[in-house]
Amino acid sequence: MSDMLKIGVLASGRGTNLQSIIDSIESGKLAAEIKVIVSDRENAGALIRADKYQITNHYLDLGKYLSRLEFEEELIDLLEKYNVELVVMAGFMRVLTPHFINHYRQRIMNIHPSLLPAFPGLNAQKQALEYGVKVTGCTVHFADEGMDTGPIILQAAVPVKENDTVESLSRRILKEEHKKYPEAIKLYSQGRIVISDGIVKIKNCVG
Ligand code: GRF
Numbered sequence: 401m402s403d404m405l406k407i408g409v410l411a412s413g414r415g416t417n418l419q420s421i422i423d424s425i426e427s428g429k430l431a432a433e434i435k436v437i438v439s440d441r442e443n444a445g446a447l448i449r450a451d452k453y454q455i456t457n458h459y460l461d462l463g464k465y466l467s468r469l470e471f472e473e474e475l476i477d478l479l480e481k482y483n484v485e486l487v488v489m490a491g492f493m494r495v496l497t498p499h500f501i502n503h504y505r506q507r508i509m510n511i512h513p514s515l516l517p518a519f520p521g522l523n524a525q526k527q528a529l530e531y532g533v534k535v536t537g538c539t540v541h542f543a544d545e546g547m548d549t550g551p552i553i554l555q556a557a558v559p560v561k562e563n564d565t566v567e568s569l570s571r572r573i574l575k576e577e578h579k580k581y582p583e584a585i586k587l588y589s590q591g592r593i594v595i596s597d598g599i600v601k602i603k604n605c606v607g
Contacts, residue, residue: 405432405589408484410475410492411439415446416574417490417511417581422453424582432589435482438475440494456482462494472500479504486588489543490581498545506551506595508543509588511581513573515539515555520548525570534560536569538577540584542595551600553584553593 411418418437424430437450437457450457458478465471479487489510501508514524516539519531528536537557544550556576560569587593592603 405585406435406483406485407432407488407585408479408482408486409434409437409446409488409490411437411446411490412441412444412493413446413491415444415449415490417577418446419449420578421488421490421582421585422449422455424586430582430586430589432486432585435484436478438478440492446490468497469499472497476500476503486585488581488585495547496543501543501545506542509553509581509584510541510543510548510550511577512539512541512548513570513577515557516541516548516552523566525573526566528560529564529566529569536560536573538573538580540580542600551595551598553587553600554580556580 409418409421421430422434425432425434434455437446437455439447439457439459440462442459442461447457447459460471460474462471465474485507487504487508489508496508512520512524514528515537518533519527525536535557537555539552540554541552542550556579558573558576587602590605592605594601594603
């Protein structure tokens with residue numbers, strides 16, 4: 401059991417992606433352990449889910465720190481304390497500084513509700529609707545210093561319908577997010593993700 405991947409989840413919101421990871425672990429599909437869940441919002445749904453499953457969780461109040469760097473130092477200390485190997489951003493609404501990125505280089509995953517590099521940043525679904533694309537989707541990628549940049553691990557395409565609203569499109573994308581995030585973490589836990597020149601390749605299973 402001790403060779404299970406140790407995950408730390410960062411979440412600011414309702415935490416449905418967190419839930420999909422918890423569900424995959426509980427059903428035995430994903431051999432990993434969520435060691436700690438950290439939120440920058442006190443009332444995040446993600447923290448309620450953490451309590452429900454008795455997963456260690458912390459609220460870090462950014463307002464308490466003098467700088468973002470100080471906040472991240474505390475975050476790093478916390479993740480280190482629980483020997484976190486992979487940091488999973490699941491609706492975490494803060495951009496991490498190069499200091500944090502360097503510390504966990506290629507060990508931080510993020511999920512974004514578009515087919516990156518299209519529509520990075522906030523309101524990706526609204527951006528897709530306003531642009532008029534006919535296909536959008538979701539992307540799981542390693543986080544780097546940029547906004548929703550970094551090596552792409554998995555993507556899923558989702559059709560945009562003519563009568564879609566931000567809500568209906570978001571729901572359709574979210575369903576795919578809930579499949580792709582656990583899948584990407586599983587690939588990582590199996591040591592099957594290789595990054596070369598910024599490009600991810602997925603190794604086949606041995607045996
Ligand atoms: C998701 O759409 C994710 O792609 C984006 O933030 C949202 C988080 O949703 N980064 P939830 O908190 O996991 O339900």
